[in-house]
Amino acid sequence: MTQSDTSPGLLARLGAPALRGIDAIGSMTLFMLSGLGQIFASGKIFARSIRQIYVIGYQSLFVIMLIGLFCGMVLGLQGYYTLVQFGSVGLLGSAVSLTLIRELGPVLTAIMLTGRAGSSMTAEIGVMRITDQIDALDVMDINSMGYLVSPRLLASLISFPLLTAIFDVVGILGGYLTGVLMLGINEGAYLYRIASSVTMTDVAGGFIKAVVFSLLVTTVCCHQGYNTHTRRDSVGPEAVGNATTSAVVISCVLILAADYVLTSFLL
Amino acid sequence: MQAWDIQFHALSVGYGNHVVLHDINATLPAGQISVILGGSGCGKSTLLRHIIGLSRPLTGSIRIGGEDLFRLDRQAFRRVRRQMGVLFQDGALLGALTLAENVALPLSEHLRLPKPLLHEAALRVLRMVGLEDFARFYPNQLSGGMRKRAGLARAIIAEPRILLCDEPTSGLDPVTAARMDALLLAMHQQYEHMTTVVVSHDLASLRTIADHVLVLREGRAVFSGSLAELEASDDAYLRQFLRREADEGQMALHEPPHPQVQAALEGWLRS
Incomplete structure (x- = not known):
């Protein structure tokens, strides 16, 4: 076999996934822009978004508070036993609050919402796709993007930052439980360090991350559901399952990648 | 016209x-x-x-x-x-909406009409297909035939x-x-x-x-x-189509099963 026989095959094998990746990025970007555009075009966007805020926001509240509490408690515990070696346990409030507000709050909230609300978005829209419900909307001259995607985008833009704020507050409370109530750090020192070290820049940075993650998660999850019928690996109900798995995996990877990029700019 | x-x-x-x-x-x-x-x-x-x-x-x-x-x-x-009004194979009703909301959807999305009027319009076509009593039901609570009739009602509501x-x-x-x-x-x-x-x-x-x-x-x-x-x-x-006659030329009805498969099957059925 000559070099010229093997080269095109090898190139194609290497290039095809790259082209598919670029195609997917372009498709998702256009999908997001179309969804955002329909927020302003649809007259009933607020009524539809309220239900989605209930689903994405309210129904996720308990689990976000639970994760936030344990996350803060673990941070308090780990922080205490690290800082005690340097005689700096008084800095525990700073360590817990800055870690939560800058990093763990936005990232863990987004990952939890991907698992809880994002997967449900993909599955719901995917089922609608394979049972002709989206075609039915189009035939009734109802913009399916405006009906299905835009309310979820708007609801996520509202819910993600709010849930991130709740995660941060509950997490700081968790750090208080371990640090102050269990390990005996001075209450005033813990609270004073929070107030003195956290700036508005940190809070704004956390919110910027939450907004970016909300767009990423909702776009990926809705896009995977909306395009369930174009999957190459499966059809029907199996395609809905695979789309849901893909949505969660892609969202989580994008959250962590975007977190790195955003942190680089914000620091 | x-x-x-x-x-x-x-x-x-x-x-x-x-x-x-x-x-x-x-x-x-x-x-x-x-x-x-x-x-x-x-x-x-x-x-x-x-x-x-x-x-x-x-x-x-x-x-x-x-x-x-x-x-x-x-x-x-x-x-x-x-x-156009379209009746899809399984009705393609939206699972999150009641029958009345589904049927009224083409009107509620495009016309600014009060809710009671939309509900009345939905009931009118649901009455035509014999589903008036199921207006508050969700699609998954209905049989396949009822979903199709509801789909027909939605298809004709905008005349x-x-x-x-x-x-x-x-x-x-x-x-x-x-x-x-x-x-x-x-x-x-x-x-x-x-x-x-x-x-x-x-x-x-x-x-x-x-x-x-x-x-x-x-x-x-x-x-x-x-x-x-x-x-x-x-x-x-x-x-042939109108008489529902089978296309026998394409079928091999007397194909014997593979002996190994046959033996395994008999063993499983006896067990």
Whole structure:
């Protein structure tokens, strides 16, 4: 076999996934822009978004508070036993609050919402796709993007930052439980360090991350559901399952990648 | 009044490189019930998706009411599509909405009408299909036949000029199927200028409702004409189809099973 026989095959094998990746990025970007555009075009966007805020926001509240509490408690515990070696346990409030507000709050909230609300978005829209419900909307001259995607985008833009704020507050409370109530750090020192070290820049940075993650998660999850019928690996109900798995995996990877990029700019 | 006939000119449709229908030339007349007939997988539902405008043809054209559907600009395309009501195979009702909300959807999305009026409009068409008492039910609480009737109610609530039905009687018992046929005939009598297109392979339904028939076979249109002309045709395939005769040439009914499989099966059945 000559070099010229093997080269095109090898190139194609290497290039095809790259082209598919670029195609997917372009498709998702256009999908997001179309969804955002329909927020302003649809007259009933607020009524539809309220239900989605209930689903994405309210129904996720308990689990976000639970994760936030344990996350803060673990941070308090780990922080205490690290800082005690340097005689700096008084800095525990700073360590817990800055870690939560800058990093763990936005990232863990987004990952939890991907698992809880994002997967449900993909599955719901995917089922609608394979049972002709989206075609039915189009035939009734109802913009399916405006009906299905835009309310979820708007609801996520509202819910993600709010849930991130709740995660941060509950997490700081968790750090208080371990640090102050269990390990005996001075209450005033813990609270004073929070107030003195956290700036508005940190809070704004956390919110910027939450907004970016909300767009990423909702776009990926809705896009995977909306395009369930174009999957190459499966059809029907199996395609809905695979789309849901893909949505969660892609969202989580994008959250962590975007977190790195955003942190680089914000620091 | 504009005549809403549907014309296919040299129409070829398919997916990617796979051509499903070749060179279809036929007219589905305005104001009549046309049945698109053919065996499973012959491309009936694919043709319907193209009439609705959900897929673009590979070549050729579809003219609806004299307008070339795929050469229209976006606004004109939407204007033509607003004249269509579609009953999908399983109804395609939105699972999150009640029956009344589903049926009222084409009105509630496009018209600024008070909620009680929309509800009353939904009840009117639900009454027509015998589902008035189920207005507050969700689609997953209904049988397949009821979902189809609800889908029909949603398709006609905006009083379309063209009603398109994808296999309205498939999967229904004979009595429910006959009720669906009666409903389609009643709709046609009520909206006498409405062009109705039914995709089906149900012969009983064909003989009950059809004015005009388009028969598809292996990706081609093999007959287009009235029901009487179809019944009188001496084409071998059409006669075989209408008499429900099996195509024995394609089947090997007396193929013996593999001895190893047979032995394993007998052992399993004895265990």
